[in-house]
Amino acid sequence: MYDCHYDLLTYIYMNKDNLNEVKKHCDKIFNINIKGGIFNLFYMSENEMQNELEIKSEDINIIRNLKEVKGLIKKEEIIPEDIEYKIGIEGLDYLEKLKDIDILYTLGVRTVNPVWNNHNKFGTGVRPCKIINKKKGLTLLGKELIHKLIQTGIAIDLSHSDQQTFWDIINECRKYKNSKPKLWASHSNCKAICNVSRNLTDEQIKAIKEFEGIIGVVSIKAFCSAEKDVDYSKEYLKHIEYIKRLLGGVENIALATDDMTYYKIEPEYYQNTNIFKQENINNKISILLKKANFTDSEIYKIKEGNYIRFWKDVT
Secondary structure, three states, rough: EEEEEEEEEHHHOOOOOOOOOHHHHHHEEEOEEOOOOEEEEEEEHHHHHHHOOOHHOOOOOOHHHHHHHHHHHHHOEEEEEEEEEEEEEEEOOOOOOOHHHHHHHHHHHHEEOOOOOOOOOOOOOOEOOOOHHHOOOHHHHHHHHHHHHHOOOOEOOOOOHHHHHHHHHHHHHOOOOHHHHOOEOOOOOOOOOOOOOOOOOOHHHHHHOOOOOOOEOOOEEEHHHHOOOOOOOHHHHHHHHHHHHOOOOOOEEEOOOOOOOOOOHHHHHOOOOOOOOOOOHHHHHHHHHHOOOOOHHHHHHHHHHHHHHOOOOOO
């Protein structure tokens, strides 16, 4: 399967002085389970970067960080050459100038989340907090960013955007539909089933289909069910089935882990955040979908085909 959202580059950066742990993990998850996907550098507020990832504010620089991680991947041969992955940046809080988007593109970045949960100079995320300019949605600079991303050919990841920012991005992209902007949600589920801020309403799901985008149904327990002590794999399946019914097929459904076991804060908690382990998720998903009477063709599309189709023109 392809994993639409995995913060592997952050994992590498956090362990850059001792990469044995990362290399062992990569040996377990690739080829048999995960053959590629979107591997991200993940950025939060300065306090969270320090407290949760142990990355100091003076060390944060998107371009420098990405160059360093790419160098480590090549030098230490962390990711096998046959793994088909693209680089994402989750949270553009630390982007200094819009023209730096061109540098990020040359470094291999093909998708970005303009905002993470917190609000930044480009727009507002799903977390209630102090709002820049006291207005939700895209800022004027945020609209310029969207135009720059469309022009550059970088996909816009709608996961983590609040309702107003989501629709502002959709409306900006509708103005440039002839340029075929790439819109998607790398790791989000259905609000109709699990009413949390990070999930998508029916209308948001339909809007992503309008742009032939995909939704990475994410196997995080809290986004699958508000209940505890449930069979989370069945709850996860409900989200896939719901999108299929809503959109009349599986063509816009993909998969995401958003694995966070690398977190240094509360490691015991994050070891139990995901429904599936990355090292066996491929087989688990296949069995789950097969038992739910998805056809072989549908299973292929969900696990691989839709992802490949979405990214086929992006090198």
